[in-house]
Amino acid sequence: MPDFLSPGEYFRQMKSRPRKQFGQHFLAQPATALRIVQSAELSDADAVVEIGPGLGALTRFILPRVKKLHLIELDKKIVEYLRERTAAENVFIHQQDALSVDFGNLAGTSEKRLVVLGNLPYHISSPLMFHLLENFPAVGRAVFMVQKEVGGRFAAVPGTKDYGVLTVLLGIYSRVRTLFTVGPGQFYPPPRVDSVVLRIDFAEEHPRGPDFDFLRKLVSKAFQQRRKTLGNSLAGVFHLSSAALMEAFERASIDPKRRPETLSPNEFLALAALIRSYAANDSR
Secondary structure, three states: OOOOOOHHHHHHHHOOOOOHHHOOOEEOOHHHHHHHHHHOOOOOOOEEEEEOOOOOOOHHHHHHHOOEEEEEOOOHHHHHHHHHHOOOOOEEEEOOOHHHOOHHHHHOOOOOOEEEEEEOOHHHHHHHHHHHHHOOOOEEEEEEEEEHHHHHHHOOOOOOOOOOHHHHHHHHHEEEEEEEEEOHHHEEOOOOOOEEEEEEEEOOOOOOOOOHHHHHHHHHHHHOOOOOOHHHHOOOHHHOOHHHHHHHHHHOOOOOOOOHHHOOHHHHHHHHHHHHHHHHHHOO
16 A cells, blocks of 8 residues: 655655645544445445545555546646655646546446545635536536535525525435535644535436536526526526416426425426426527
């Protein structure tokens, strides 16, 4: 197993500190890192993408388990450190922002979908989820550690204040499970918040209905003013006439006076499919 340094050892040797602009909080508890990796249920046939490997807390446990490992790291000095400790034919290090990664390209022509893991910098957690959804179906499953408050939004249920656009889209394309909580004391330096580990299992096939861009636009419009009813929020959406919109609501068996946070992901999907159909007819 590669000789990875603890965060304390690394920064003492480098005579430096974690970089605030990258949101660096390094997991310093090996037992927790192992538990995260085990939660992904990796096999030796898997191709894995690790987002923000940092000093290798997860990497050291992923390496012996998989066929191919892509490491996505933005910090140039840490990239150099990783190159020294992961010199193997099955490891590929990419110095880039995770939000610019083409997961479809990393998956290549393999029939086996990618597994993505990471202790995510808090500021990219939500944008990365949207990016993964845009790259569906290249990713089969993911295990992430995120800020507890953010994780609550990913796994929220209808009717709660945390339920929103990303919750709905994740609910359409995947199943999100909260696995366990990680306290600030397990990081170097400690963040001011608790973290939570989530597992996301993506659907085997694209849901029957509109494409992701259409769904995102419609759901975002619905939640733009949460206190409005759906009928008012979606008025004029995709240049749809009022009569056609009301007919879409009726066919979906959804009361237009309901508010967006009361609809399940499947109800949003059904409504979106009908609205797309009526919008296509109206534009002819």
